[in-house]
Amino acid sequence: MIVFDLVCADGEHRFEGWFGSSEDYADQQARGLLDCPICGSTNIAKAVMAPSLGRKGNQEPVAANPVEQGTEAPGASKPVSNEVAVPAEYKEMLGKLVKAQAEMLAKSEWVGDKFADRARDIHYGDAEEKPIHGTASQEEVSDLAEEGIAALPLPLPVIPPESKN
Incomplete structure (x- = not known):
């Protein structure tokens, strides 16, 4: 199984899609079988994803620098969620x-x-x-x-x- 982050171009909704392979995704995309679970749009594309890379075996894990309460490191990104607010x-x-x-x-x-x-x-x-x-x-x-x-x-x-x- 492979998981892709998908995005609906009409509403810019982001969600996950699970597929047997990249070819399964391409086939479903070509046949118009993919739709947005939020708005129903079939204008779906893969979202940009960062690859999941493991660290090299000869490296020690780097401890994260704690950020003081109420401050933000320069260039730090804010948490993002694709969770939909439920009324x-x-x-x-x-x-x-x-x-x-x-x-x-x-x-x-x-x-x-x-x-x-x-x-x-x-x-x-x-x-x-x-x-x-x-x-x-x-x-x-x-x-x-x-x-x-x-x-x-x-x-x-x-x-x-x-x-x-």
Whole structure:
């Protein structure tokens, strides 16, 4: 995997992109598959990046000179972040969504990768009707839909109970 810093030329938004190789990046760029996660623009280019070079094995690490509080060394750069400020109402909405999903999952049984089979059993009356959640492939979900069995993805990722600390 290779990570490129990317920039959207329309809004000058900076973000990371992970690719299998430089050729994968070039192919996706040529086909117009890259878009800005902030504004949706497809006018994407690689941002200038500093190479990550390790120090020579025969050199001692140089300790950084501490800068006094409130002063800045001449020519020092200021910290830069590509973190997007999230409005308070979005944070509040996400908090409500987290709470609602947690309440729903507390009243539901985890069935793991047996979700499709258990959903069928419940639908056809071979098992007690109760809320369940688990994992299913896209093909399994499509098959359920063709049979008239509703299955919806959870809005937030779920950690399987056996994976929790």
